[in-house]
Amino acid sequence: MKILYLTMESVETDPILNSQVIPLLEKISMDVLIDTVTLVTFETNGIEISNNTFNHKPIIKKGKINSQIQLLKFLLLNRKGYDVIHVRSYMPMFISIIVKKILNKRLVFDPRGLFADEVLYDYKATSFFNVKKYLAKTIKLVEPYLYNQSDSVVLVSNFFKDYIVDKYHVNRDKCFVIPTFSVPPHRNNNDQYVSFRSTNKWEDKIVICYSGSLEKWQQIDEILHFCKYASTYSNKFRFCFFSKDISAIKEKVSNYIPSSLCFFGSFVPAELTMALSEGDYGLLFRDKSIVNQVAAPIKFKDYLCSGLEVIVNQNIGDCAEVLNDTGFGFVIDGDLTQPSVILDKMSLRSLERKNEISKVATKNYGLQTSFESYLSIYKGLL
Structure with missing residues (x-):
């Protein structure tokens, strides 16, 4: 099986890639079931991760619409490089659903939170005509479509799962709860940590x-x-x-x-x-x-x-x-x-x-x- 892992998070600006995404992909790529894992991110300067266990393909950011066009081109040109599209962000889901239907790929939606609600929460004190608020309201309208068009949906909490199933009538059987992870303390012999x-x-x-x-x-x-x-x-x-x-x-x-x-x-x-x-x-x-x-x-x-x-x-x-x-x-x-x-x-x-x-x-x-x-x-x- 070939996995394409797609996220709007950037190597350049988002430490969560190092703490959550990269360790997970390294482990997944080493399983006998998995043939290849490809991480796709959106970068300003095209920085590429050097990793022996999975591939990294950065897409250059050139505005929101242009970035999605570049993503569509990448997915179509590299259609033989993946069987499953695993989407960790909201915005790439629109293109991913199109590709799923055209190429008959499997689609995993892994939103990590309610993106539109997060934007509305951040900008609740601003004017109604704020561009980001308008975008969030638009995404909120089509949000049920994103969940229902996915083959599997990953939610980070049971409350999240119940909310999506009840509000958007998503099939409960295709929804899975996988919380964020952490690692226990580990001190190497060479560590200079002082208590x-x-x-x-x-x-x-x-x-x-x-x-x-x-x-x-x-x-x-x-x-x-x-x-x-x-x-x-x-x-x-x-x-x-x-x-x-x-x-x-x-x-x-x-x-x-x-x-x-x-x-x-x-x-x-x-x-x-x-x-x-x-x-x-x-x-x-x-x-x-x-x-x-x-x-x-x-x-x-x-x-x-x-x-x-x-x-x-x-x-x-x-x-x-x-x-x-x-x-x-x-x-x-x-x-x-x-x-x-x-x-x-x-x-x-x-x-x-x-x-x-x-x-x-x-x-x-x-x-x-x-x-x-x-x-x-x-x-x-x-």
């Missing part, structure tokens, strides 16, 4: 971690209100903030918590779980919107695979259900500003407890599980 916990002499403290940005949709103000309350509630709490923009998050945090109680770090994905594993709890809050209700944040898996218990609110995909089923954290239902009930239950996590959480999470949300799930879908298309 911030021992350096700061926090061995007897409860360390609360936040990994993310300052974007409002990540509810950073609510996160910091929780941390501020914890810092005044008991001296047993300390706080770690992991973000790309260290200076910005330091400035933001300084308005809430004394710097003496905090550690700030910036790590590539491969190092992040190692740093997170020194903590005890991870924070993940979102507001109530359909965008968040169908989501499956990678951060949630990063926390669990690192051995942390997680504190979430009710608005994030299957996260609350997972924690209620496993006991690997707490779900805040209601007021985030008075978390004393949660704080009283929090304690220093033992190494045995962290290993238990990491082991279960890696089994449920590891790369191997994602690989086996995708391979099963491909086999079903034979």
Whole structure:
């Protein structure tokens, strides 16, 4: 079987390709069932990934319409190079459906979220005539067609699956839930990683971690209100903030918590779980919107695979259900500003407890599980 994996994400600008897409394709391409795997991305400068296990074909970005025309040409000219088109983005689905019908190819739609709703969420405060809002409204109208014309649909959460099946009357049997994945902490002998916990002499403290940005949709103000309350509630709490923009998050945090109680770090994905594993709890809050209700944040898996218990609110995909089923954290239902009930239950996590959480999470949300799930879908298309 020959797989063509198509995404609008770029090697140049989207780190998620390195953390999610490339590891998955490397594993898929090595299976005996798979003859070839070709990754197609849209690039400004035509950067090509050098990889021994799969092929990479960049398409040069030249405007939205022109890019789709170039994609159509590529798919038609390379028709013998694939049996299955696996589409990770919304926009290429329109061309992919045309090619599916012309060439009788199999089509997997793997949207990762509700694209149109995400755009409308981002631009909800702008004027009605905003171009991106208009495009999103148009896509929203044809969204049912994209799902129903696919041979298989991959959703990242059970809530997402139920939403699509109920709203767009998609055949439930062709919908599969495959959450985002993460990897457990792994330290090579040559790693120069230095423990911030021992350096700061926090061995007897409860360390609360936040990994993310300052974007409002990540509810950073609510996160910091929780941390501020914890810092005044008991001296047993300390706080770690992991973000790309260290200076910005330091400035933001300084308005809430004394710097003496905090550690700030910036790590590539491969190092992040190692740093997170020194903590005890991870924070993940979102507001109530359909965008968040169908989501499956990678951060949630990063926390669990690192051995942390997680504190979430009710608005994030299957996260609350997972924690209620496993006991690997707490779900805040209601007021985030008075978390004393949660704080009283929090304690220093033992190494045995962290290993238990990491082991279960890696089994449920590891790369191997994602690989086996995708391979099963491909086999079903034979």
